[in-house]
Amino acid sequence: xxxxxxxEGSPDLDxxxxxxxxxxxxxxxxxxxxxxxxxxxxxxAELFSFMLPLLxxxxxxxxxxxxxxxxxxxxxxxxxxxxxxxxxDAVLAQGAAVGAEVLLVSLAAGLALLVLDPLVGLDLSVGxxxxxxxxxxxxxxxxxxxxxxxxxxxxxxxxxxxxxxxxAACGYLVNGLHGIAGWLDPLRVASPFWLIGSSPLEGGxxxxxxxxxxxVAIPVLVAGSLLVERRDLRTA
Amino acid sequence: xxxxxxxxxxxxxxxxGPAERRGYDRRMxxxxxxxxxxxxxxxxxxxxxxxxxxxxxERGEVFGYLGPNGAGKSTTIRLLLGLIRPTSxxxxxxxxxxWSDGVSARAEAGYLPGDLRLADRLTGLEQLESLxxxxxxxxxxxxxxxxxxxxxVLDRPIRHLSKGNRQKLGLVQAFMHRPPLVVLDEPTAxxxxxxxxxxxxxxxxxxxxxxxxxxxxxxxxxxxxxxxxVGILRGGRLIDVDAVDTLRERSLRHVTVTxxxxxxxxxxxxxxxxxxxxxxxxxxxxxxxETALDAxxxxxxxxxxVDFVSQPADLEEIFLELYxxxxxxx
Numbered sequence: 411x412x413x414x415x416x417x418e419g420s421p422d423l424d425x426x427x428x429x430x431x432x433x434x435x436x437x438x439x440x441x442x443x444x445x446x447x448x449x450x451x452x453x454x455a456e457l458f459s460f461m462l463p464l465l466x467x468x469x470x471x472x473x474x475x476x477x478x479x480x481x482x483x484x485x486x487x488x489x490x491x492x493x494x495x496x497x498x499d500a501v502l503a504q505g506a507a508v509g510a511e512v513l514l515v516s517l518a519a520g521l522a523l524l525v526l527d528p529l530v531g532l533d534l535s536v537g538x539x540x541x542x543x544x545x546x547x548x549x550x551x552x553x554x555x556x557x558x559x560x561x562x563x564x565x566x567x568x569x570x571x572x573x574x575x576x577x578a579a580c581g582y583l584v585n586g587l588h589g590i591a592g593w594l595d596p597l598r599v600a601s602p603f604w605l606i607g608s609s610p611l612e613g614g615x616x617x618x619x620x621x622x623x624x625x626v627a628i629p630v631l632v633a634g635s636l637l638v639e640r641r642d643l644r645t646a
Numbered sequence: 647x648x649x650x651x652x653x654x655x656x657x658x659x660x661x662x663g664p665a666e667r668r669g670y671d672r673r674m675x676x677x678x679x680x681x682x683x684x685x686x687x688x689x690x691x692x693x694x695x696x697x698x699x700x701x702x703x704e705r706g707e708v709f710g711y712l713g714p715n716g717a718g719k720s721t722t723i724r725l726l727l728g729l730i731r732p733t734s735x736x737x738x739x740x741x742x743x744x745w746s747d748g749v750s751a752r753a754e755a756g757y758l759p760g761d762l763r764l765a766d767r768l769t770g771l772e773q774l775e776s777l778x779x780x781x782x783x784x785x786x787x788x789x790x791x792x793x794x795x796x797x798x799v800l801d802r803p804i805r806h807l808s809k810g811n812r813q814k815l816g817l818v819q820a821f822m823h824r825p826p827l828v829v830l831d832e833p834t835a836x837x838x839x840x841x842x843x844x845x846x847x848x849x850x851x852x853x854x855x856x857x858x859x860x861x862x863x864x865x866x867x868x869x870x871x872x873x874x875x876v877g878i879l880r881g882g883r884l885i886d887v888d889a890v891d892t893l894r895e896r897s898l899r900h901v902t903v904t905x906x907x908x909x910x911x912x913x914x915x916x917x918x919x920x921x922x923x924x925x926x927x928x929x930x931x932x933x934x935x936e937t938a939l940d941a942x943x944x945x946x947x948x949x950x951x952v953d954f955v956s957q958p959a960d961l962e963e964i965f966l967e968l969y970x971x972x973x974x975x976x
Binding site (some may be wrong): 484486494642 | 761
């Protein structure tokens, strides 16, 4: 973020970006008309199209997989589930914990932007910062709760990490490339990244999209909490 | 962020609904603490771990569940605790179906798994407190008494504790809420003999208090001084349930006597139940039931003895004896 002042308003950098191969531009959210040399545009390209979502996803998926499948792997659930505790309640409680972590990180990112904005002079609006935080939250909840649910339903930590990661990768690619690869277009509705919108700070994020993703995340968590009650607990 | 046992306490409090909090009600108090009806478990790979178990444990008794490794003891215990689902039949824990209604029963029962895993980063005390919050109740005085009695290390992180010290924590958490039923899977494995004695005393006191203990073991010796009845499991089937005294009569010892001079075993073989299994010079090997030991020692003492070693026969041999007797009985 600190290098921004030195590139602000520079027409040459924008020209350079224009000449990037279509695929890369598409992937990194460098859309027609957006400018990497405007504050929001810079952050969108640098942070919100890739880095922050990646970090939040890593955290959320890791947390979700560790919460149930990880504990089962370590053999610790045998004692705990012999306590008067419904398995579904345990999964829901873990969902709350993962949700709290994701919320904290999203808030921290939003706060950091708010604080640093005047210092670095990016000229961001609070509403858009909120949207950016919201988009991180939605992505984190969906993939984190999916990791938790898959881990609880299947007892496989590998699946708990693999499935949400695959979903995220596909979602990201479909979102990034559907403009170029026409055959991907119909799939874009299933991509959380597309639903949320990839340039939140330049006004490209969709409140409805964020809501849809969160609303899908909830039944995913509930499904995991119900499926966990049907299977045998794995022993260490 | 771990689930258990470091689960946030406020969350834990909201987890059990009113049904689970009604406590030790009439239904649970009247029913046998443990009862199984044709309980069977076949695992996904086709292994028949438990076949048609029909068992009833009475209130106030210490029941020893014996079997060699792989006989199905842990499978039975996991079925009782609702951790795995029966293939057929059902199990009842404190009057509640172990799989579909297990939460009510587990509010009261205490459990110590065969392979105890605790939250490594917590201290002993933090772990016990966290578990107490999961159950929603604990008798703190009893907990402290137990910790002192067993010599539990409370202030160091669990990852720095030895297996024996962790096992002690496991014992405390199983007993600290004064449960009417305690289920223990090989509780004294890994403990030194002094502590094993302390644990046996704890089990007997629990039974004298009118409460029930169900423990599994692969060693008859470990169980015979503390149990009232013993059930023997082999290859997934319950082949015998007996009072301990009865089993003692059948329980064999392998005795090796080294005399000062070569001696033939004839004088010893005459004792009821004693079989001479080998003679090599001055060394005589015998098998004798525990009840015949007194007569055997007196007979041996008539000669000059250099060494006398008596070892319990392993369970496999006892079971073989049982089968042999059963065959003769038919």
